[in-house]
Amino acid sequence: SLETGQRHVQSLEKAGILNKTKVSENGKKIRKNWTQSWTVLHEGVLIFHKDSKSNSTGGSYKSNQIVQDVKVDLRGATIGIASKDKSSKKNVLELKKNGVEFLIQYDTESIIQDWYKVLGDTIQQLEQK
Numbered sequence: 013s014l015e016t017g018q019r020h021v022q023s024l025e026k027a028g029i030l031n032k033t034k035v036s037e038n039g040k041k042i043r044k045n046w047t048q049s050w051t052v053l054h055e056g057v058l059i060f061h062k063d064s065k066s067n068s069t070g071g072s073y074k075s076n077q078i079v080q081d082v083k084v085d086l087r088g089a090t091i092g093i094a095s096k097d098k099s100s101k102k103n104v105l106e107l108k109k110n111g112v113e114f115l116i117q118y119d120t121e122s123i124i125q126d127w128y129k130v131l132g133d134t135i136q137q138l139e140q141k
């Protein structure tokens with residue numbers, strides 16, 4: 013309210029399956045490795061989880077275990093629609109933060125539109141705080 017100087021903070025939370033790959037690190041282009049990932053947006057942080065079946069260490073954890081893979085604090089990040097030269101896939105977003113760049117993709121357009129909106133709103137909200 014105006015009286016307390018507090019801004020109403022909308023709760024922006026979302027979870028779902030997305031395809032993702034890192035495409036650059038420290039500003040340097042790296043080889044893509046598209047993987048499907050259970051993706052959670054919670055309190056301004058985007059977390060990509062590892063698919064338990066893609067465990068490279070040889071099955072030492074339970075099949076239903078969900079393991080965090082990459083965490084991106086969205087404060088200072090940017091989200092955009094990837095240009096056609098970034099990928100041959102459809103519905104691709106690019107998420108950048110501190111020289112790290114991810115592509116996020118899903119074949120269903122509405123799913124990517126929803127993520128684009130919530131990620132953009134979250135980034136904008138974090139800029140105002």
Ligand code: I3S
Nearest residue numbers: 033043044045046097098099100101104115
């Ligand atoms: O940007 P690129 O190099 O065309 O990306 C493709 C490669 O990562 C490819 O793997 P190899 O590095 O083993 O060729 C992937 O299978 C493709 O999916 C990548 O292209 P798309 O257009 O799907 O992002």
